Amino acid sequence: MPIRRFGGHRSLVSYSQATNLSYGYTKMNISRSGYRVFAANSSGVCTELAKKITERLGVELGKSVVYQESNSETRVDVKESVRGQDIFIIQTIPRDVNTAIMELLVMAYALKTSCAKNIIGVIPYFPYSKQCKMRKRGSIVCKLLASMLAKAGLTHLITMDLHQKEIQGFFTFPVDNLRASPYLIQYIQEEIPDYRNAIIVAKSPSAAKRAQSYAERLRLGLAVIHGEAQHSESDMADGRQSPPLSRTTSGHPGLELPCKTHSVESFSELSVMMAKEKPPISVVGDVGGRIAIIVDDIIDDVEDFVAAAEILKERGAYKIYIMATHGLLSAEAPRLIEESAIDEVVVTNTVPHEVQKLQCPKIRTVDVSMILAEAIRRIHNGESMSYLFRNIAVDD
Numbered sequence: 001m002p003i004r005r006f007g008g009h010r011s012l013v014s015y016s017q018a019t020n021l022s023y024g025y026t027k028m029n030i031s032r033s034g035y036r037v038f039a040a041n042s043s044g045v046c047t048e049l050a051k052k053i054t055e056r057l058g059v060e061l062g063k064s065v066v067y068q069e070s071n072s073e074t075r076v077d078v079k080e081s082v083r084g085q086d087i088f089i090i091q092t093i094p095r096d097v098n099t100a101i102m103e104l105l106v107m108a109y110a111l112k113t114s115c116a117k118n119i120i121g122v123i124p125y126f127p128y129s130k131q132c133k134m135r136k137r138g139s140i141v142c143k144l145l146a147s148m149l150a151k152a153g154l155t156h157l158i159t160m161d162l163h164q165k166e167i168q169g170f171f172t173f174p175v176d177n178l179r180a181s182p183y184l185i186q187y188i189q190e191e192i193p194d195y196r197n198a199i200i201v202a203k204s205p206s207a208a209k210r211a212q213s214y215a216e217r218l219r220l221g222l223a224v225i226h227g228e229a230q231h232s233e234s235d236m237a238d239g240r241q242s243p244p245l246s247r248t249t250s251g252h253p254g255l256e257l258p259c260k261t262h263s264v265e266s267f268s269e270l271s272v273m274m275a276k277e278k279p280p281i282s283v284v285g286d287v288g289g290r291i292a293i294i295v296d297d298i299i300d301d302v303e304d305f306v307a308a309a310e311i312l313k314e315r316g317a318y319k320i321y322i323m324a325t326h327g328l329l330s331a332e333a334p335r336l337i338e339e340s341a342i343d344e345v346v347v348t349n350t351v352p353h354e355v356q357k358l359q360c361p362k363i364r365t366v367d368v369s370m371i372l373a374e375a376i377r378r379i380h381n382g383e384s385m386s387y388l389f390r391n392i393a394v395d396d
Contacts, residue, residue, distance in 0.1 A: 035086035035380045038062035040107045050090040052369035076107045083115040090122040105152045112153030120156040124350030125326045129163035146170035161325040180325040198291035203308040213393035223285025288316030300328040306340040313341045334360035
């Protein structure tokens with residue numbers, strides 16, 4: 001039995017008590033341990049956001065190497081100890097989405113096997129978020145990715161402006177869905193002259209709620225574009241209204257499927273009767289002599305935005321701005337924007353787009369590293385996140 005002395009007196013401490021004291025001391029050290037911030041990108045352009053976040057936090061970026069081998073396999077080497085620490089992995093999504101996802105998964109698993117205490121993913125733009133609904137015989141890829149991240153070792157997720165808020169239900173761990181709207185609203189107030197003469201525009205009825213939240217906070221009017229020029233997600237066929245090719249199944253000749261119009265004998269005739277006729281395009285709201293500000297969460301293929309800008313010009317708008325959180329700007333987007341009636345496109349730096357800015361001077365960037373850094377600090381310190389959601393509308 002070990003003997004301990006207190007003030008010159010001897011006291012007996014059992015082996016179990018000594019073990020408990022030692023174990024408690026170890027737990028205390030782990031609970032007071034620090035945190036590390038790593039970047040999971042192999043591209044230098046994609047680590048710019050990670051560097052800005054670490055500068056605001058006053059910490060150094062974690063030492064790691066992420067690269068592609070000659071056979072295109074992803075390899076991650078963590079160059080420092082992460083045992084018992086909170087690890088934050090910052091991953092911005094470049095054009096090569098699948099490589100970025102693999103880098104994130106491999107790094108998360110490497111940190112998990114290195115005994116990190118918590119692994120928090122900081123993914124400002126969550127990839128595959130548009131594939132969050134079933135389309136015909138497709139799959140909900142966003143749910144698959146959420147399961148893969150959990151399996152790799154993530155215990156928490158920080159993201160920004162998910163395409164649909166319901167995506168949070170795909171995860172088995174906490175998700176903090178931050179908002180970029182306060183920064184975009186600040187840009188409108190400070191950088192758009194005479195913004196009081198502006199009107200917030202939703203390019204489709206599905207974007208009306210987001211536009212309304214902007215309009216209420218800026219105390220501006222609201223306009224909505226709808227009609228045949230729109231190709232929103234709600235218009236995409238998902239197979240729910242597709243009748244079978246035959247009213248009688250091959251396996252059960254006596255079984256007839258229900259049909260409202262029994263006189264219809266062929267699929268083509270029924271399809272003609274069920275064809276959806278879109279109304280002519282129209283703008284609900286007066287945009288004449290106003291600054292039109294189109295708001296959305298993602299700007300990728302810009303054909304719809306260019307068409308909306310032309311319509312607004314025809315209706316009398318003299319300046320057109322586009323505000324979006326995630327500027328993917330794929331394919332010929334910079335060229336189309338440059339040649340369009342759009343005056344300015346404002347996006348945040350959740351997605352790297354330096355090449356697109358060189359191709360199109362109309363693109364502007366708003367920095368959101370401050371709110372991401374504050375979210376990291378609050379999660380590590382166990383503080384409430386509600387402060388980051390102040391002045392956020394329900395529909396934002």
